[in-house]
Amino acid sequence: MAYTAKIGPSILSSDLSQLGRECERMMECGADYLHLDVMDGHFVPNITFGHPMVECLRHSIGPDPFFDMHMMVSRPEQWVKPMAAAGANQYTFHLEATTNPGNLIKEIRESGMKVGLAIKPGTTVEELAPWAGQIDMALVMTVEPGFGGQKFMDDMMPKVSWLRSQFPSLDIEVDGGVGPDSIHRCAEAGANMIVSGSAVVSCDDPRSVIALLKNVVSEAIQKRSLDR
Numbered sequence: 001m002a003y004t005a006k007i008g009p010s011i012l013s014s015d016l017s018q019l020g021r022e023c024e025r026m027m028e029c030g031a032d033y034l035h036l037d038v039m040d041g042h043f044v045p046n047i048t049f050g051h052p053m054v055e056c057l058r059h060s061i062g063p064d065p066f067f068d069m070h071m072m073v074s075r076p077e078q079w080v081k082p083m084a085a086a087g088a089n090q091y092t093f094h095l096e097a098t099t100n101p102g103n104l105i106k107e108i109r110e111s112g113m114k115v116g117l118a119i120k121p122g123t124t125v126e127e128l129a130p131w132a133g134q135i136d137m138a139l140v141m142t143v144e145p146g147f148g149g150q151k152f153m154d155d156m157m158p159k160v161s162w163l164r165s166q167f168p169s170l171d172i173e174v175d176g177g178v179g180p181d182s183i184h185r186c187a188e189a190g191a192n193m194i195v196s197g198s199a200v201v202s203c204d205d206p207r208s209v210i211a212l213l214k215n216v217v218s219e220a221i222q223k224r225s226l227d228r
């Protein structure tokens with residue numbers, strides 16, 4: 001069992017005028033990585049930022065924080081090289097946004113980034129499965145992508161459980177409405193990379209919430225390894 005618990009705050013709900021400072025604050029509070037939501041107003045009905053912002057963030061906060069780019073964009077192929085050049089570490093694209101996932105996976109790897117593959121709530125996990133052996137991380141969306149602060153979709157948990165049963169060492173990420181109220185469900189199902197936006201960024205004590213999320217997931221991983 002190679003995977004470990006990792007918490008990645010989504011900075012979507014933070015004060016975007018202070019993005020660099022907000023990223024640093026999350027890392028100081030114990031975040032393992034940063035989940036950066038890129039939205040193009042086409043794949044999803046919202047717009048955030050692109051590679052120029054990522055490049056500025058990388059310069060401002062230094063080489064260490066791991067940037068997981070959640071690419072909620074149509075034609076994800078077009079941003080692979082610019083994102084790699086900007087300092088992204090992982091390129092997580094949506095299965096629904098491309099007709100040639102195999103080629104895109106290859107391009108991401110050749111650009112030196114890790115590969116994440118995301119599915120929206122309406123996409124089955126069986127559609128992701130053929131690619132699971134070629135990716136570093138599977139992202140199971142637990143809200144319809146586009147906005148932070150939505151309600152966690154508990155009915156996505158069977159997808160996570162199935163993926164964990166089929167791919168015991170794959171990194172599995174959940175994203176959308178995840179916080180202290182929903183983390184137990186995610187951990188039991190087998191998720192190990194936890195994106196949390198509003199529950200972490202907008203609370204009074206992000207350090208405690210990050211620690212709580214991490215403890216719950218670490219304990220579930222330990223229990224799973226003892227049960228095997």
Ligand SMILES: O=C(CO)[C@H](O)[C@H](O)COP(=O)(O)O
Nearest residue numbers: 145146148149176177197198
């Ligand atoms: O991808 C996303 C939305 O499409 C965000 O990462 C996600 O919504 C995180 O925010 P919150 O925890 O507030 O739901």
Ligand SMILES: [Fe+2]
Nearest residue numbers: 010037070175
């Ligand atoms: Fe996201």
